[in-house]
Amino acid sequence: xxxxxxxxxxxxxxxxxxxxxxxxxxxxxxxxxxxxxxxxxxxxxxxxxxxxxxxxxxxxxxxxxxxxxxxxxxxxxxxxxxxxxxxxxxxxxxxxxxxxxxxxxxxxxxxxxxxxxxxxxxxxxxxxxxxxxxxxxxxxxxxxxxxxxxxxxxxxxxxxxxxxxxxxxxxxxxxxxxxxxxxxxxxxxxxxxxxxxxxxxxxxxxxxxxxxxxxxxxxxxx
Amino acid sequence: xxxxxxxxxxxxxxxxxxxxxxxxxxxxxxxxxxxxxxxxxxxxxxxxxxxxxxxxxxxxxxxxxxxxxxxxxxxxxxxxxxxxxxxxxxxxxxxxxxxxxxxxxxxxxxxxxxxxxxxxxxxxxxxxxxxxxxxxxxxxxxxxxxxxxxxxxxxxxxxxxxxxxxxxxxxxxxxxxxxxxxxxxxxxxxxxxxxxxxxxxxxxxxxxxxxxxxxxxxxxxxxxxxxxxxxxxxxxxxxxxxxxxxxxxxxxxxxxxxxxxxxxxxxxxxxxxxxxxxxxxxxxxxxxxxx
Numbered sequence: 001x002x003x004x005x006x007x008x009x010x011x012x013x014x015x016x017x018x019x020x021x022x023x024x025x026x027x028x029x030x031x032x033x034x035x036x037x038x039x040x041x042x043x044x045x046x047x048x049x050x051x052x053x054x055x056x057x058x059x060x061x062x063x064x065x066x067x068x069x070x071x072x073x074x075x076x077x078x079x080x081x082x083x084x085x086x087x088x089x090x091x092x093x094x095x096x097x098x099x100x101x102x103x104x105x106x107x108x109x110x111x112x113x114x115x116x117x118x119x120x121x122x123x124x125x126x127x128x129x130x131x132x133x134x135x136x137x138x139x140x141x142x143x144x145x146x147x148x149x150x151x152x153x154x155x156x157x158x159x160x161x162x163x164x165x166x167x168x169x170x171x172x173x174x175x176x177x178x179x180x181x182x183x184x185x186x187x188x189x190x191x192x193x194x195x196x197x198x199x200x201x202x203x204x205x206x207x208x209x210x211x212x213x214x215x216x217x218x219x220x221x222x
Numbered sequence: 223x224x225x226x227x228x229x230x231x232x233x234x235x236x237x238x239x240x241x242x243x244x245x246x247x248x249x250x251x252x253x254x255x256x257x258x259x260x261x262x263x264x265x266x267x268x269x270x271x272x273x274x275x276x277x278x279x280x281x282x283x284x285x286x287x288x289x290x291x292x293x294x295x296x297x298x299x300x301x302x303x304x305x306x307x308x309x310x311x312x313x314x315x316x317x318x319x320x321x322x323x324x325x326x327x328x329x330x331x332x333x334x335x336x337x338x339x340x341x342x343x344x345x346x347x348x349x350x351x352x353x354x355x356x357x358x359x360x361x362x363x364x365x366x367x368x369x370x371x372x373x374x375x376x377x378x379x380x381x382x383x384x385x386x387x388x389x390x391x392x393x394x395x396x397x398x399x400x401x402x403x404x405x406x407x408x409x410x411x412x413x414x415x416x417x418x419x420x421x422x423x424x425x426x427x428x429x430x431x432x433x434x435x436x437x438x439x440x441x442x443x444x445x446x447x448x449x450x451x452x453x454x455x456x457x458x459x460x461x462x463x464x465x466x467x468x469x470x471x472x473x474x475x476x477x478x479x480x481x482x483x484x485x486x487x488x489x490x491x492x493x494x495x496x497x498x499x500x501x502x503x504x505x506x507x508x509x510x511x512x513x
Binding site for chain 1: 246247248254256257258265266267288289290291292293325326328329332333336345346347357359361362363364366409411413415416461463464465466467468469470
């Protein structure tokens, strides 16, 4: 853990969609390690490194809100685009024809501390060393730099962040009884055809020890 | 033109008078409200819709400024014609497509080059390969009213009926929900590295500011009432990755009630508010007032 970082992130809304309720999206109660990794990667990432989430600190009480929106029922068709590209022809999606109203059960006023570290991958070249990437990440997080704006699950819910260099902010869940959060998505295994990996986090004193919970649940794959 | 070299954030203040800025399909089309605070909400997608509509109108199908996600059949027809007139450029790059991945990447690039909304907001195209998905540089969050709003339901009558069997009723009643007044604040982000990927350039950026300034002028309807953009603050970072945290910049724009503490009563006009922007102690970030 010599190369660990701690990042404070917060936002007004968050939506960490449960894969089993993805049409009418329903959020997990807390951030997934996969979403946390995405936030770190929005600040700094290179193929030479891979982020691992160690601990997630949940600072605010879990609170839900419902939002229903008009959405598209389809994705763009690459086939149609290809045809329009080669020949002529109109290309558009008319929203009225393919409309769906979908509700989303989102989280309100979330704040987390992400504790993570990275390891060098086999793509690391001779110029890559831990110190360099750690410096880059810390420098960016400290000055608010990011490759793109990190988000809390969906892009319409942007995340604010600051590098945590002092003590941990107090968690409002610190005195709660330990709780089993059930099976949650841990991350997608991109090396194996994007297979999802699940784990069973335990929230104790406002903290999820991700690494430990993953070890205990034995990387469940469907 | 080349892609953006700077990161941006922006704050747009817009208001509504006797209208419904964004109906909630879960609440019988009443204005959206944050149940915890009573503040009004306007979703990101609602604003993006208006930006698309504005660009569609302003550019009128000009090459490179088509709109992929369209509203209303009338618009469609106009665009079809424009499309035929302008977008018929023969494909210049290469002869045959050797590989599927390359193929998909080219389709994506072509989509970005032709469609303003794909370039700005991104799009998902259903290919098995991941490069069919584009994340655009422009990212918007929910807009929120500065103070709690109190929606009002207005009953209206129509002196006609739809069905013949209702003829003896002579008239039908309807309802519309309005916000007497609400000043909303929207916050947005523009990522320079994503702009590089989609080819969103300075020209496109100017068009975005123009759209944010004037989009409500072309979106009048019975439901909307009087909506207008009031202020547009743009934070331009010197660095492409940014120089200052976004939240610290957003906090510099404060909106307060004029004479608060002395005058009571609900706000009914933009002049009831005082908008301030703190410019002190800011290095490497330029604050531009685009409206």
